[in-house]
Amino acid sequence: MMTGTDWGRRGLCRTADPDDLFVPGATQNRAKALCNGCVVRTECLSYALDQHIEYGVWGGMTERERRALLRRRPTVVSWRRLLETARFEHEQRQSTAAALSRTS
Numbered sequence: 001m002m003t004g005t006d007w008g009r010r011g012l013c014r015t016a017d018p019d020d021l022f023v024p025g026a027t028q029n030r031a032k033a034l035c036n037g038c039v040v041r042t043e044c045l046s047y048a049l050d051q052h053i054e055y056g057v058w059g060g061m062t063e064r065e066r067r068a069l070l071r072r073r074p075t076v077v078s079w080r081r082l083l084e085t086a087r088f089e090h091e092q093r094q095s096t097a098a099a100l101s102r103t104s
């Protein structure tokens, strides 16, 4: 598990122009496309949610989408823990499904 913001060095946007990610309005949907293949998307999104970062695209979500998510789930104490747990469980299910398909 990475700590702090170590994940930032592995982000796909590391070499991108910040002006491409911190854009207003509908232009953010284009910026989100960059996040689709990013290996640290979970870390990035949970950081933005836990820190209540209000501007820019983080982890494939616009500021507006993050605000809506925070309003829908006001009791979440740690987005990092929640999203990492969800990712782990998803990977476990995929691994189990792959093992089952090999045996059938």
Ligand code: SF4
Pocket: 008, 010, 011, 012, 013, 014, 021, 034, 035, 038, 039, 040, 041, 044, 045, 057, 058, 059, 060
């Ligand atoms: S998820 Fe998107 S904003 Fe976050 S590090 Fe990756 S490319 Fe950058």
